[in-house]
Amino acid sequence: xxxxxxxxxxxxxxxxxxxxxxxxxxxxxxxxxxxxxxxxxxxxxxxxxxxxxxxxxxxxxxxxxxxxxxxxxxxxxxxxxxxxxxxxxxxxxxxxxxxxxxxxxxxxxxxxxxxxxxxxxxxxxxxxxxxxxxxxxxxxxxxxxxxxxxxxxxxxxxxxxxxxxxxxxxxxxxxxxxxxxxxxxxxxxxxxxxxxxxxxxxxxxxxxxxxxxxxxxxxxxxxxxxxxxxxxxxxxxxxxxxxxxxxxxxxxxxxxxxxxxxxxxxxxxxxxxxxxxxxxxxxxxxxxxxxxxxxxxxxxxxxxxxxxxxxxxxxxxxxxxxxxxxxxxxxxxxxxxxxxxxxxxxxxxxxxxxxxxxxxxxxxxxxxxxxxxxxxxxxxxxxxxxxxxxxxxxxxxxxxxxxxxxxxxxxxxxxxxxxxxxxxxxxxxxxxxxxxxxxxxxxxxxxxxxxxxxxxxxxxxxxxxxxxxxxxxxxxxxxxxxxxxxxxxxxxxxxxxxxxxxxxxxxxxxxxxxxxxxxxxxxxxxxxxxxxxxxxxxxxxxxxx
Numbered sequence: 314x315x316x317x318x319x320x321x322x323x324x325x326x327x328x329x330x331x332x333x334x335x336x337x338x339x340x341x342x343x344x345x346x347x348x349x350x351x352x353x354x355x356x357x358x359x360x361x362x363x364x365x366x367x368x369x370x371x372x373x374x375x376x377x378x379x380x381x382x383x384x385x386x387x388x389x390x391x392x393x394x395x396x397x398x399x400x401x402x403x404x405x406x407x408x409x410x411x412x413x414x415x416x417x418x419x420x421x422x423x424x425x426x427x428x429x430x431x432x433x434x435x436x437x438x439x440x441x442x443x444x445x446x447x448x449x450x451x452x453x454x455x456x457x458x459x460x461x462x463x464x465x466x467x468x469x470x471x472x473x474x475x476x477x478x479x480x481x482x483x484x485x486x487x488x489x490x491x492x493x494x495x496x497x498x499x500x501x502x503x504x505x506x507x508x509x510x511x512x513x514x515x516x517x518x519x520x521x522x523x524x525x526x527x528x529x530x531x532x533x534x535x536x537x538x539x540x541x542x543x544x545x546x547x548x549x550x551x552x553x554x555x556x557x558x559x560x561x562x563x564x565x566x567x568x569x570x571x572x573x574x575x576x577x578x579x580x581x582x583x584x585x586x587x588x589x590x591x592x593x594x595x596x597x598x599x600x601x602x603x604x605x606x607x608x609x610x611x612x613x614x615x616x617x618x619x620x621x622x623x624x625x626x627x628x629x630x631x632x633x634x635x636x637x638x639x640x641x642x643x644x645x646x647x648x649x650x651x652x653x654x655x656x657x658x659x660x661x662x663x664x665x666x667x668x669x670x671x672x673x674x675x676x677x678x679x680x681x682x683x684x685x686x687x688x689x690x691x692x693x694x695x696x697x698x699x700x701x702x703x704x705x706x707x708x709x710x711x712x713x714x715x716x717x718x719x720x721x722x723x724x725x726x727x728x729x730x731x732x733x734x735x736x737x738x739x740x741x742x743x744x745x746x747x748x749x750x751x752x753x754x755x756x757x758x759x760x761x762x763x764x765x766x767x768x769x770x771x772x773x774x775x776x777x778x779x780x781x782x783x784x785x786x787x788x789x790x791x792x793x794x795x796x797x798x799x800x801x802x803x804x805x806x807x808x809x810x811x812x813x814x815x816x817x818x819x820x821x822x823x824x825x826x827x828x829x830x831x832x833x834x835x836x837x838x839x840x841x842x843x844x845x846x847x848x849x850x851x852x853x854x855x856x857x858x
Contacts, residue, residue, distance in 0.1 A: 340364060341383065344390035345373065349422040357387055398429035403576070406437050406569045436577040436694075437565060561588040568598040574690035575600050575720075578771050582699035590697065590705045590774065597768045600691070603726040603798075604768050609761065612792035619793060621675035628672060628684045629655070636684075639794060640670045652788070657683050658716030659804045663786055668748060668799050671790035687788045687802040691720045695771045696812065702846050706814045707774045713809040719783070722772045722801040724765035732762035742766040742773055744801055748787040749794070759797050772803055777856055778816035779824070780849035782809050785817055816847070820857045 340362025347357050359376045366372045376383055561580050568578055580589055597604070605611060622628060622635040631637045631649040642662060644650045652669035654660055663669060672684045680689070694710045709719065722744050732743050742765040750760065765773040775783065784806050787799035803817070818824050823839075842855040 341386060344386050347390070347394075347423070347426075348375075348420075349426055351422065353422065357383075357390065359383060359386070395432070398427075398432045400574065402429050402432040402436050403572055403574055404570070406433060406566045437569065437579070564589050571598040571600055572690075573600045576691055576694040578695045578697060580698070581696050584699040584701055587699060593767045595767070598770060599723040599768045600770050601688075601721060602723060603763065604724070606725060606727045606731070608728060609726050609798075610796070612796060612798060615793050615796055619673055619675055619791075622672060622678060624676070624678045624682070626679055627682045628676075628678050631684075634672075634684070636672050636676055637670060641667050642669075651684050652786075653683055653686050654716065655683050657686050657718075658714065659686070659718055659786065659802075660716065661784075661806075666749060667787075668794050669786060669788040669802075670794070671788060673790045685790075686718050687721055687800060688790045693717070693719055695719075697771055697774050698814075700776070700814065702848075703776050705774050706776045706816075707771050708812050708814050709809065710811055712811050713805040715805055715807050717805040719803045719805065719815070720770065720772055721788075722763055722765065722769075722785070722803070724763045724769045724773070725767065726798065727762055727764050729760035729762050732764065735764075739764075739766050742769070746787070746797060746799060746801070748799060749797060761798055763801070775803065775815050775817055776847075777819040777845065778847040778849055779818065779845060779852045780847070781816040781818045782806055782813070783815050783817045823853060823857055 342360040342362055344357050345360045347355060349355055355378055356375045357378070358373050361372045361374070363372075376387075378384070378387055380387075565577075565579055572578070582588060620636050620638050622637075624634055628634045628651070631640070631642075631651045634651075637649055637651070640649060642650055642652060642664075644662070650660075650662060652660060652663055652671075659669075669687070671686065671688055672678050672682050676682075678685070693713065696708050696710055697705055698708060700706045713719070724742070724744075729745065732740075732745070735743060744763045744765070746761045746763065782805065783803050785801050785803055788802045789799045792798050803815075809815070838855045839857050842857045845852055845854055845856045
């Protein structure tokens with residue numbers, strides 16, 4: 314075997330800054346690039362001002378993290394680049410693999426950083442799984458096959474001896490300075506890379522009225538069988554698992570392309586082999602907004618009726634915010650207020666018959682305005698997971714505080730008269746937009762519903778509970794309340810730990826009736842209601858269809 318030394322960076326040349334360098338003030342234009350070497354160490358390309366240039370006209374230098382006076386430039390650069398890479402990863406899970414012919418071997422990590430591999434891994438690889446082999450460019454001598462394999466000369470130390478020496482050195486020098494990671498094994502595979510107060514003008518019905526219950530509420534899916542064991546059945550199961558895994562990753566990638574800047578949606582099943590939920594053919598993921606049926610008027614028709622504000626950057630006072638003119642939301646003193654806190658959390662002040670009115674595209678405030686919440690891209694990663702008793706459900710991977718808005722229910726916007734004709738599974742994904750409707754309303758002319766059967770997002774998997782941890786509220790920002798086409802936003806009602814199933818009450822009107830009749834008489838099961846399997850302490854025992 315012959316030996317070669319792995320890449321080791323050369324020291325930067327000594328710069329001539331002039332004899333009075335210590336007395337000058339050096340201006341910095343900013344960071345314009347970065348590099349990661351084989352050791353994982355970062356260096357930044359700093360561009361200096363016009364008071365220093367080399368003879369060749371260049372004025373950039375390589376600087377290490379921690380350099381005095383430059384650290385805030387490095388931190389700003391890192392923040393900007395991470396945001397760009399994450400935005401790219403959220404737009405698409407695709408990544409270029411391989412190294413171009415003009416790239417040097419030691420540029421691998423820089424290329425990987427620029428392509429946003431770490432951001433893709435966070436979004437799309439569960440539990441930090443990483444298919445790559447580690448890169449081992451730590452300065453150790455590597456063994457490569459040669460034409461002849463003479464014994465190593467005495468002055469060459471092989472990898473095992475070098476590892477032992479370094480470990481001994483680290484033990485003897487513990488606490489005397491910064492420690493370095495022990496190099497990985499020097500086998501040939503270690504250096505390879507794998508691809509990789511007014512309650513409304515009239516009586517109203519509490520929102521939402523979920524027109525049905527998914528099949529999963531009343532019974533487990535028929536494919537929740539025990540895992541096959543042994544022989545050909547086991548091999549067939551493993552083959553099926555591989556096919557299902559491909560289906561899951563394929564669907565995750567497809568949905569990722571439609572996220573519109575939102576955090577990831579992934580699938581988890583620890584119950585059976587069903588890797589993805591059953592979806593209608595050609596199901597279209599719709600993170601935000603509606604697809605309108607041909608006979609449903611567009612909100613563009615009322616764009617000229619939108620009122621806007623002229624606040625500076627952020628809206629702090631609802632009484633001074635022009636777009637809050639149509640709002641009926643006031644505090645106990647009768648003063649107009651926003652539906653959100655200054656931290657962007659829902660304040661639960663909306664009364665039945667009211668919508669939250671957010672700032673719109675015609676407003677002068679920017680995207681950081683605390684009155685722009687439900688319209689922002691979702692910043693909470695979601696897992697669609699297989700429950701043991703209620704089919705597929707949804708949960709957040711992070712803790713949620715009360716008032717945290719998670720997203721909106723999306724789908725095909727249709728007229729109510731059409732929605733009322735639906736039966737079976739199709740009916741179970743209908744949400745009525747009934748915020749301004751009263752119990753005595755019979756006119757169906759301007760009533761609408763959202764059908765999440767063939768178009769929708771992760772909210773279509775949120776299951777029912779008689780003691781839910783989410784609430785649904787109506788909100789508008791690109792239309793006027795009078796059009797009766799609000800969005801339905803999902804908001805946390807209490808502190809929700811990570812990976813706790815998210816639930817709503819499909820029939821909040823029944824919940825109100827149950828509270829009023831508590832201790833008086835037992836509620837009868839309505840005709841057509843289904844058995845409820847939420848398991849909560851105060852379960853009503855049924856869910857109205």
